Amino acid sequence: MGTTTSFRSFHFIIWVLFVAFSIFHPIVSANQLSIVIGQSTSLLVSPSLAVENSPGLKPGTKVVCERVDIRGLSRLHDLKKFAHSVKVKVLQNSSSLRRPNVEVCFHRNASLGVGMCPHGRWEKVSKGSWFKSMSPFDHKILDIRMARSSLETVVVAIEEGKIFQE
Secondary structure (H helix, E strand, C coil), rough: CCCHHHHHHHHHHHHHHHHHHHHHHHCCCCCCEEEECCCCCCEEEEECCEECCCCCCCCEEEEEEEEEEHHHECCCCCCHHCCHHHHHEEEEEECCCCCCCCCEECCCCCCCCCCCHHHHHEEECCCCCCEEEEECCEEEEEEEEEECCCCCEEEEEECCCCCCCC
16 A cells, blocks of 8 residues: 555656646746757847856956857657758857957756856857857757957857768
C-alpha cells in the first residue's frame, strides 16, 4: 500500500513540474531576442543591459550587453537539411571612422548570465564583422557586449547554405 501511495505522489510531482515549466517558460523568454532558422534572417540589436565585472575586463568596468537566442530546426521535420550549415554574422552599423569595441561570445550555456562568458570565449568583431558556422539543427546563444559609452546598433544575421554542392 505504501509503494502505491509514493508512486502516485511521484507522478503528481512530475505532473506539477511539467505544468509549471510549460506555463512559465514562455513568460521568462518573452522579452528575449531570438532568430529562428528557416523563419527569420536578421535582427537589429541595441545592447542595453548594463553589466559590471564581465569576465576578461578590468574590475569595475561597465559594459552594455544583449543576448540573442538562435533556434535550430527539428531533425525529425527537416531531414532534407542534413547537408546544410548556417552562418551566423554580426555586422556593425557604424558610420563613424572609429568603430566601437564590440565583442561576442557564441555558446550553448543558458545558465550563464548575460555578458558572463569566460574570459577566453569572447571574440572581437574586427573590421565591422564577425561570423561563425553552426548546424541548422543546433541551438546556440550569442552574447554581445560593448563599451557603455557607445550606444551602437549591430545586425545579427543568419544565412543558410549547403555544405556539399551537388
